[in-house]
Amino acid sequence: MVKPDAGPVTNGTQKTTVHDLAPGLAAALAAVAVSLLLHTVVPALPSMTIAVVLGIAAANVPVTSQWCQGPLRPGLNFAGKHLMRAGIVFLGLKLSLGDIMDLGWISVALIIAVVLLSFAGTFALGKLFKLGGDTPLLIATGFSICGASAIGAMAAVKNTKHEDTVLPVALVTLCGTLAIGVLPLLMHPLGLSTLHFGQWVGAGVHDVGQVVATAQTAGAVALSAAVVVKLTRVVLLAPIVGVAGAIERKRHARALALLESGSPEAAAAPRFPPVVPLFVVGFLLMAALRTTGWMSDGVIEAGALAQDIALGAALFGLGSSVRVRELLNTGLRATVMAMCAWALIAALAFGAVHLMSA
Template identity: 40%
Template sequence: MTSHGPRDGSLALDSSGRDGRQGRATASGGPDTGPGRRPGRTGRLRGLVPGLAVCAVAAALAIGISSLAPALSPLLVAIILGAVLVNVWRLPGSWQPGLAFSSRTLLRAGIALLGLQLLLSDILDLGWGVIATVVAVVCIGIVSTLVIGSMLGISPAQRLLIACGFSICGAAAVAAADGVAEAEEEETVTAVALVVLFGTLMIPVIPLLSAALGLGPVDSGVWAGASIHEVAQVVAAGSALGGTALGVAVVVKLARVLLLAPVIIGIGISMRRRATDTPDQTRPPLVPLFIIAFLACVGLRSVGVVPEVVLDVAKVAQTALLAAAMFGLGTGVRFATLRAVGPRPFVLAAIATVIVTGVALVGVQLL
C-alpha cells in the first residue's frame, strides 16, 4: 500500500507503534536495525513471521465464521476483526512488517487469483445490453464520483479510491487503485471502511427494493450484480433473491471485476503523465505486475487449460489471501482516524452508492 504519511505530521507514530509514513515497525517494539545497518534477507523474512502468523490465524477465523454464517463475507469478517483488535489493544510493533506485507503483497496476489473466477464466455453470454449496463455503471460511477468529490473538497487520491471501490469491486479495487495512486494510509483504510459499511447496507436493500418494484429474478440479479460493491456482498444479496437471481448477479458482478484491469491501466497512464510533468515525483508502473497476473489468470481460465482441481484450490487460496490482507487493512481502521477525516468522505460514499445503484436500475429497465 502506498503511504506518504499525514500532511501535518501529527500522526507520524500512531497508537499501534507503526510509522505512519512508511508502515514499518519502529523502536516501540519492531525489529529496528539502527542507523547505517540494513537487515539481511533472512532477517527481513524473519521479521515478517509474527505479523503473517497473526494474519493467517485471523483469516482462518474469518473463513470459519463465514462458513457458519454464509451471509457474512470472510473479507468483511476479517476487516472487522482487524478494526476491533487495533481499537481495543495496542498491537506489538513486531507485528507491523507482517501486517504491512499482508495488506500489500498478499492482497495483490489475491487480486491476481481472482482472475481465475472469470470466464469470458459467461460474460459474453449476458448479452450486449447487460454488458453495456456494466460499462455504464463503472464509467459513470467513477467519473461522477471524481467530479462530486472535487466539489466536496476531497483529496484526489481519496476520491479516486472511493470511485474505484464503489464502481468496480469494493476493497480489492481500492487496493488496486492504491497500487498506482499516491494515497496516504488513512485515505486507503477510510475507503475500505466505507466499502464495507455501504456495501453491507446494500445486502438487504436491493432485495427489498426489487420486490417493491416488481422485478423478476433475472432483472433483480442484474441489478444486484451491477450495483453492490463486493463480490461476497453480491452473493449474500443474490441468495436472498433466489437461485436464478444469484447466478445472474454473480456473473454480472464478475463482469464489473473484469473492468478493474483497464481502469487501473488508465490510472497508471494518467499518473505517469503527471509524474513526467513533475520531475521529482516517482513514476508508477505503466501496468502493475499484479494486473498483468490478473489478466493472465483470466486468459488461462477462459481457454480452459486450468484443471477443475486447480481452480478449486486457487479459489480457496484467493479467499485466504484476501482475508489475510483485509485483516491487515482492518488494523489500520482506527476510529479516531475515521472521525478525523470528517463527514465529507461519508457523504461522497453515500452519493456514489446512489449513483451506481441508479445507473444500474436504469440499465435494467432498458433491457
C-alpha cells in the first residue's frame, strides 16, 4: 500500500539534514493551518481528520504525489514519527484526573472494561482476518484507546516501521469519520438521552476530535459527558503501552539468550525497547500537572494548540503515504475487519452506558 521512502537514506556517510527536512515540514505545517481554518469554518469537521484527508489527497494527485515522494518525503516521515510523539505529550494537558474520579468507581470500571474488551476483540478480529505483522495490534490500540495517537505510541514500543502504521491510521480515521455522521442519527431510535448519548460517544468513538465533533451535535451536556468518558479511555494509553513494552522486552531477552547460546534459531542481536517510551512519560507528567490545578487557562489553551499543530502535521505526513489505488487492492480485508471492530466497540459502549444508568 505504501511505496518505499524516496528521501535521503543514511549509507554510512550521507545523513538527513535540516535542509532535507524543511520542505516536508513546511508542507505539513501549511496543511495544519488549512485544517484549523476549515475546522473553524465548519466545526463539525475535526481538524485532525481534515489533516489526514489532505495528506491522502496530496499523495494521490499527480503533481503533489511526485512532491510527496520526492523532496517532501524526509520531512513528512519526520513529522509522522517525531511530531506524533510531541503531540502525545501535549495530549496529557487535556487530562484532569479529578474529572475522571468524579465519574465514580463503577463508571470508571465499566469504561476500563470497554477498553479492555474492545482491545481484545479487535485484536482477535485482526487475527481472524489474517492481517499480518503488527497491524492487528496497532488497529486494536487505536480503536480501543485514542486513535492515531495510540497507534503512534504502540508503534514506538514495537519498533514498527513508519509505513506499517499508515493502514491502521487510515482505518481509524475512516471509522471515526463515519461515526460523526452515523451515531447522531441513532440517538433517538436507540432511546438515548443527551447525557447517555454523550457517554456512548465518549466510550465508543476513537479519536478525541472525532468524539467532540460527534457529541456536540446533541448539545453541551452530551459534549461534556463525552469528553470526560473519552479522556478516561485516554488515561489507559500508558498502562497498555507499558504492558506491551514489557512483553516486547521479554521477547527480545529470549532472542538474546538464543543468540548467546549459539542456537540456529537465533536472529541478529535484538534492540531492547523501553517499557514505557519517554514521550508517554511526558504524557503522564503533563496529565499530572493539569490535575494539580497549577496551570493557567492560557497555558492549557497553548498546550491544546501545540497538540493540534503537532498531531495535525503528523497525520498529514502519515496520510501522504496512502495510495488509494493500492489501498483498495490490498486493504479491503482490513477495511471489513475495521468495520466489524467499529460495530463491536459501539455495542460494548452501548451496553456500558446502560449499566452506568442502571
